[in-house]
Amino acid sequence: MKTFNTITRITLLFLFVAFTSCSDDDNGGNMPPETELNIVETAQATAELSSLVSALQKADESPSNNLVTALSAEGSFTVFAPTNAAFDDLFTQLDGFDSLDDFNTQQLQDLLAIILTYHVVGAETYSTDLSNGQSITTLQGSDVTISTDGGVFISDATSVDAQVTTADVEASNGVVHIIDKVLLPQAIIDEIGDIILKPITDLVMGNENLESLLAALIAADGDLPTVLRGDGPFTVLAPTDEAFDAFLDGAALADIPTDVLTNVLLNHVISGEVYAADLVGLGAGYTNTLAVGAGERNMSLYFDTSSDVSFNGVSTVSTPDVKALNGVVHIVDAVIDLPNIVDHAVANPGFSSLVAALTDGGNTTFTDLLSNEEEDFTVFAPGNDAFAAFTNPNGNDINAILSNHVVVGTTAFSSDLTNSYVNTAAEFDTDENLSLYINTDDGVTLNGTSSVVTADVVATNGVIHAVDAVIDLPTVVTFAVADPNFSTLVQALTELTPSTDFVSVLSAQGGAGSDPFTVFAPTNDAFAALASIPEEADLIPILQHHVVAGANVRSGDLTDGIMATTLEGDAITINLPGTGDNVADVTDGAGNTGIGIDAVDVQAINGVIHVLDGVLIPDTTN
Known part of the structure; x- marks a missing residue:
């Protein structure tokens, strides 16, 4: 225990003088209460203040203190009086202190006196005199702050306020307000707080x-x-x-x-x-x-x-x-x-629209799936604002849309994400899961439309990333626009060919057009390898030569030498295996060989994309 210095002892003597020098003239104009009991006697007569009485007596065992006499003398005081339960709470927090009996040295008794004088004000202050934000100086020398929001509260040097439970108990020499916590000044915390607190x-x-x-x-x-x-x-x-x-x-x-x-x-x-x-x-x-x-x-x-x-x-x-x-x-x-994934979704009111959608009509498919502790999940969870803004423009099945936010079999934290494609639980057909394009160039965006706003909510069976937009079922156009590797292709399909609405054609789904499509998509590097990008009249058939209509041909459907007729009218030939790092090699309508398929099976709701490292040229002689 630190040793009290001379200043501390002088302070205690000064406070005793302050006690005994207060008079009825200092009561701020309040009339003396009509009672014969002084503050100490009032506390003795109040069962829930017996610990306060004992504390005053314990402090007075030190020759430096005479608190009982001071608070029994004529004067004008306000005492914030902690209850017995408040003292019990204090002892619970103090290491080695189970009761007032443990204040068994003069040093500890002087410490107790500092605490007690922090509860005394040298003037009568009734509850009607208190105001929100008011600062009151105690006889200990430190201030307490009053709050009147929802009751009367007193702030000390800790983070927990005391509440006045009984106000304006009158005494012959002042007024008592009963409180539910022992107040602690900063001097106490600085002096011994790190010594007497329990682990x-x-x-x-x-x-x-x-x-x-x-x-x-x-x-x-x-x-x-x-x-x-x-x-x-x-x-x-x-x-x-x-x-x-x-x-x-x-x-x-x-x-x-x-x-x-x-x-x-x-x-x-x-x-x-x-x-x-x-x-x-x-x-x-x-x-x-x-x-x-x-x-x-x-x-x-x-x-x-x-x-x-x-x-x-x-x-x-x-x-x-x-x-x-x-x-x-x-x-x-x-x-x-x-908490598992479902527990976290239910706990956060910001996901209430998501939970409602997942369980609509008593549906348990998603809650059963995402409560499975034998599987890992990554869930991109739209918030309520995202659902409110979503109009479902293509009329897609909401259950399929919700499945498109779930990646099954992996826990992908934000630090693990890269520019890449993953598969969601949504399906093109019974066994062809839709792809999801993740871009991490500036934050984390999904399919170019939805951004992660809160990452890495960890559950027992996976991770949730909160997103700001519902991720609709993607078309082949969605992926072309979302993936920056296809920016030149998008420019070719839009700005450079204004007379043909490629976007509408390739956005058709559900049999509304020539869907499904198998698209062989050249990268930016593939276009850059051309001497120049052809003018519109020549560019249109080149773009058509990259699309096979009416079929969703995945890599597993390919065989060596298979041929497919494109929208342009010419056929392309695919050979397996490809040369070098190519998955397969393509021969275009003009007879150019060695064009590599670098990546396969980017699955959309209306078709599939395979990535090319070269541009396919149709036969221009027919």
Whole structure:
């Protein structure tokens, strides 16, 4: 324990003088109350203030203090009087202090006097005199701040306010306001706060309403109690005994596998100190716990402060900001189980439209799929605004659209994403999954229409990326526009051939036109290899020579020497295997050979794209 210096002792003497020198003339014009009991006698007559009386007497065991006499003398005081429960809460937080009996040295008694004088004002201040934001100087020398929003609250040097539970208890020498917390000045926190606060594990051990949590810590990984005694700092969401009873639902802790129980408990631990005010300032969002989720990443935890402070939509803070030596504890009313993809979607009100769409008409297809713990998923989840803006212009089946946001069999975090194609759960036919183009040149965009706004929400069975637009079922045009490697092709199909509406032709779906299409798409480099891009009259048949209508020909359908007639009228020939790195080689209508297919099976809802490293030229002699 640090030694009180001379200044501290002089301060205590000064405060005693301040006590005894106050008179009725300093009461701000208030008439003395009509009662014969002074402040000390009033506290003695109030059962819930017996700990305050004992604290005054304990402090006076030091020869430096005479608080009982001071508060019994004539004067004009305001006392913010902590209840017995408030003192019990204080002892729960202090390491080595179970009661006032532990203040057993003059040094500790002088410390107690500093705390108590922080509750005293040298003038009568009734509740009607208090205003929002008002700063009041105590006899300890430090200020407290008043808030009148939803009650009367008093802010001290901690992050937890005291609330006035009973106001304007009159005494012969002042007025008493009963409060639900012991106020602590900054001087106390600076002097000994890092010495007397308990580590989190010991704080849990000292709380009779957290016995089940302590039992769970012991039953789980044997290192957890030691970890939570470590340096930290940690933020712990501590479920009450009632919360554990509801979670176990008649089962015993021993019925839960140790590794599962350990991970559930770690899902209540956040690295760093996070106070309720920090969360309220953010409003809502995600943080990570120490639990391990998909991909060995730390599990995500959704917080929402729109009403109370709640986590994952299932657990609410009942007692915030219990300060510990190595962090802070928030007592919560429910155990936070390990969330899967569906749990995270349900917990976040920003996904309510998505959840409604997934479960419309009692549909359980998606909830069953995305609750599967034997599979990994990457879900691109549109928010409510995205759904509100979506008009479904092509009249596509909503279930197919929702499937187009799910990648099955992988957990792809934002750091893993590159410019590439992946397959979604949506299908062109019964076994041909649609492709999704991911571009990471500037953030993460999907099919050129939807951007990731919140990445890496980690669940037990995958990851969610929140997106700002619904990803409609892609056509071959969608991929051409989305993929920057096809920008010259898009220019050729639009700006350079205005007399032909290639976009409309190649956007047809559901048998509305010549779909499905098999498109052999030249890259920008393929066009750059030409001496020049032909004028419109010659360019139109060249572009048509890259499209086979009425067939969705995937790589698995190709055989060596297969020929296909294009929209231009000439046939192309495909040979397998290709030379070098080519998947296959193409001979065009003009007889040019060695044109390579570099990538295959970019699947759209109205056809498939294979990527070419050269431009196909039709037979110009026929």
